[in-house]
Amino acid sequence: MHTWKMWAICTALAAYLPEEQALRQACLSCDATQSCNCSFMGLDFIPPGLTGKITVLNLAHNRIKVIRTHDLQKAVNLRTLLLQSNQISSIDEDSFGSQGKLELLDLSNNSLAHLSPVWFGPLFSLQHLRIQGNSYSDLGESSPFSSLRNLSSLHLGNPQFSIIRQGNFEGIVFLNTLRIDGDNLSQYEPGSLKSIRKINHMIISIRRIDVFSAVIRDLLHSAIWLDVRKLAFSVPEKIQLLRIMSSSFAKKISLKQCLFTDATVPEIVSILEGMPKLMEVEMKDCTLLGTGKWYKQIHANQSQSLRILTIENLSIEEFYLFTDLQSVLDLLSLFRKVTVENTKVFLVPCKLSQHLLSLEYLDLSANLLGDQSLEHSACQGAWPSLQTLNLSQNSLSDLKMTGKSLFHLRNLNLLDISENNFGEIPDMCEWPENLKYLNLSSTQIPKLTTCIPSTLEVLDVSANNLQDFGLQLPFLKELYLTKNHLKTLPEATDIPNLVAMSISRNKLNSFSKEELTVRGAQVGSVQLSLMECHRSLLVSLICTLVFLFILILVVVGYKYHAVWYMRMTWAWLQAKRKPKRAPTKDICYDAFVSYSENDSNWVENIMVQQLEQACPPFRLCLHKRDFVPGKWIVDNIIDSIEKSHKTLFVLSEHFVQSEWCKYELDFSHFRLFDENNDVAILILLEPIQSQAIPKRFCKLRKIMNTKTYLEWPPDEEQQQMFWENLKAALKS
Secondary structure: OHHHHHHHHHHHHHHHHHHHHHHHHHOOOOOOOOEEEOOOOOOOOOOOOOOOOOOEEEOOOOOOOEEOOOOOOOOOOOOEEEOOOOOOOEEOOOOOOOOOOOOEEEOOOOOOOOOOHHHHOOOOOOOEEEOOOOOOOOOOOOOOOOOOOOOOEEEEEOOOOOEEOOOOOOOOOEEEEEEEEEOOOOEEOOOOOOOOOEEEEEEEEEOOHHHHHHHHHHOOOOEEEEEEEOOEEOOHHHHHHHHHHHHOOOOEEEEEOOEEEOOOHHHHHHHHHOOOOOOEEEEEOOEEEOOOOOOOOOOOOOOOOOOEEEEEOOEEOOHHHOOOOHHHHHHOOOOOEEEEEOOOOOOOOHHHHHHOOOOOEEEOOOOOOOHHHHHHHOOOOOOOOOOEEEOOOOOOOOHHHHHHHOOOOOOOOEEEOOOOOOOOOOOOOOOOOOOOEEEOOOOOOOOOOOOOOOOOOEEEOOOOOOOOOOOOOOOOOEEEOOOOOOOOOOOHHHOOOOOEEEOOOOOOOOOOHHHHEEOOEEOOOOOOOHHHHOHHHHHHHHHHHHHHHHHHHHHHHHHOOHHHHHHHHHHHHHHHHOOOOOOHHHOOEEEEEEOOHHHHHHHHHHHHHHHHOOOOOOOEEOHHHHOOOOOOHHHHHHHHHHOEEEEEEEEOHHHHHOHHHHHHHHHHHHHHHOOOOOOEEEEEOOOOOHHHOOOOOHHHHHHHHHOOOEEOOOOHHHHHHHHHHHHHHHHO
């Protein structure tokens, strides 16, 4: 019995371990955190070996085409399953049968041609579902989401998505976010979205106003934030279809990538102003075709709820012709927060500014306001309640004039004029009396003066050219000095109430504990970078690492003959610059002889005697005898080869092992073997295999394998024939 139990345990382990191993092989990033990241791995199937331990499985950006019944069967504790950007076109009906704990499922950007309610039936814990970017044209005849009682966010739609039917959203009572990508949505059955009682954020991308009007009719009392994208408000007659929006209880309207014209703006404003609970209007990345000459008068009802207006990246092609907005003056008196960013605003009309009676926050960043236009925009009586003003990234250049233009704003306490180009600043300036926060970062200021108001509690002068900080700011609590050229800390007595200071990326070498003491009270905490805390240690560490890197390069270079290759490259470049063949009149030798010093006895006492005393005699070039003293060895070799009719290589074991011969052989073979002729003559003093020749000399190895060579015979009777053959080769 004991034996059978052991056998059963071993069998179970043997079956379990291969699954674990298979998963690790397919997905190397599975770790102890119970998360597996298998994205971008070229997988064609969901990998085997998934277990109940895994809670997060990322299979995005692979080539998975099908989800089978058994693929996820054992992953019973999955909370997150990411399958986006695959090629999934088929899902077995009970593929998600074991995923009762799943909270997020992403099937976006696949090839699903239809959606089945059976897939989502077991997913009673699902909160987030993303199925956009597939190829289905509708959601089916009934609701695929009827069992998803805990669903919080749903993203659906694609370029082929064309129809929404009644009952498609049955079972969903509340959604935090519903996003429909319906660029080509052409049919909407009334009542389709009415079953959802509340949608905190409704995002719809749509191009047809008539379809959008039908959708809005079902969202009058359920959508809190209505986010509309890619809709063209260009035909005045069609805008009348949106009159139903005036009955909407939405608190926020966002219009993104939309199109407006001078003819439709008055109607849209009238509709928005009629919405009883609307508090905020947002326009981003929209286009206005016109110059503000609205042909229909805008009737001001002064909405009692609308308080926030945000306009970002509004494109007005003829912005320089835009009118002074007289027709909307009465609409603006109740706005408290206005943002007009990156919209090429170069002037705010004085009358418009004076009508913004309740305005507390104004953001005009990334526009074209200059010193003169700011003076006109902030005229007397303008923005009487303003507390926060952002003028960053404009065209301001005179700090004194900027302060003077804003001097009358008694309630202003925060001013951001960063990323302008002030440069030198004067000694005296006028500022609003209650100014507490001033941002002058990235304004090219080389030196701070008493132009900076003494009432400040927060000052940001980061990213300038400051060499020192000598201002007395008795109320300052926060100081930001990063990315300057400071060499010392500010005097503690000048800023006695300082609570926080950022001073990284300066030129501070060191500072003492006493410098961080303000009237006897030490700073609570100091956060310094590793470079600022341990500069000497860090420099030493860097030098050590550089030395080790160079040492490794030297060792690797020596092992793999890097110097040799560099010398060879230089020799090759020199050889390539010279003509292929020297003129006949420049040929001085019958042969250049390349040999090892260990074979010099045979070369100098036997071969030279035989050839130079022959009739007629041969003239040989020997490095010992004929190289020019003082000339670089490479030049000597190349010149001698070029002035020789042939080149004799006396090969032996000594030749192959000699570093000198390796250099000499390779220096020469660039020239010899590129000419595709028989200028090379190989003499074997002793038997040698071509494999013994270093692989670097591939051309020499090739010659030994494809051409004949002369072999020195030990038998004296055959030596005469050897000399005759050598002389014949030299004459050829």
